[in-house]
Amino acid sequence: MTKYKQDQGRLARMAAFWLMALLCVFGASFLFDQLVASSSMRTPIAGIRIPVISVDLSPAFLISSIVCVVGVYLIHRWQEKPKVADLLINTEAELRKVTWPTMEEVINSSLVVIVFVLFLGVFLAFADFLLARVVRVLLRV
Numbered sequence: 188m189t190k191y192k193q194d195q196g197r198l199a200r201m202a203a204f205w206l207m208a209l210l211c212v213f214g215a216s217f218l219f220d221q222l223v224a225s226s227s228m229r230t231p232i233a234g235i236r237i238p239v240i241s242v243d244l245s246p247a248f249l250i251s252s253i254v255c256v257v258g259v260y261l262i263h264r265w266q267e268k269p270k271v272a273d274l275l276i277n278t279e280a281e282l283r284k285v286t287w288p289t290m291e292e293v294i295n296s297s298l299v300v301i302v303f304v305l306f307l308g309v310f311l312a313f314a315d316f317l318l319a320r321v322v323r324v325l326l327r328v
Contacts (some may be wrong), residue, residue, distance in 0.1 A: 196276030
């Protein structure tokens with residue numbers, strides 16, 4: 188089993204794989220918690236405790252571990268499909284073309300946005316206050 192276009196799009200492939208693998212681990216952890224909530228899945232098998240992660244070897248742990256390993260394997264296989272691999276390769280190529288702003292440009296742009304939002308907030312508060320007074324006068328409340 189060789190990788191499709193192995194030397195291309197390494198960063199995008201790696202980022203996509205690890206993000207999806209973390210999602211799979213989170214799902215397996217949630218599954219483990221749900222299985223432990225049931226009393227039959229909580230009992231340890233022959234009193235065995237896994238020392239590195241301090242978890243009892245139970246049916247819940249075995250099921251969630253198998254689901255996690257199979258999920259990560261399927262994610263890896265899915266990423267090797269030519270259509271998906273080409274998408275990730277093209278994504279990385281496009282990101283390399285982007286001209287990223289400097290820190291000074293980011294700070295200046297952020298200040299402009301903050302000042303504009305504050306100005307707009309004050310303007311809307313004043314307009315609301317003024318319109319409320321006009322409505323009170325018209326309705327004579």
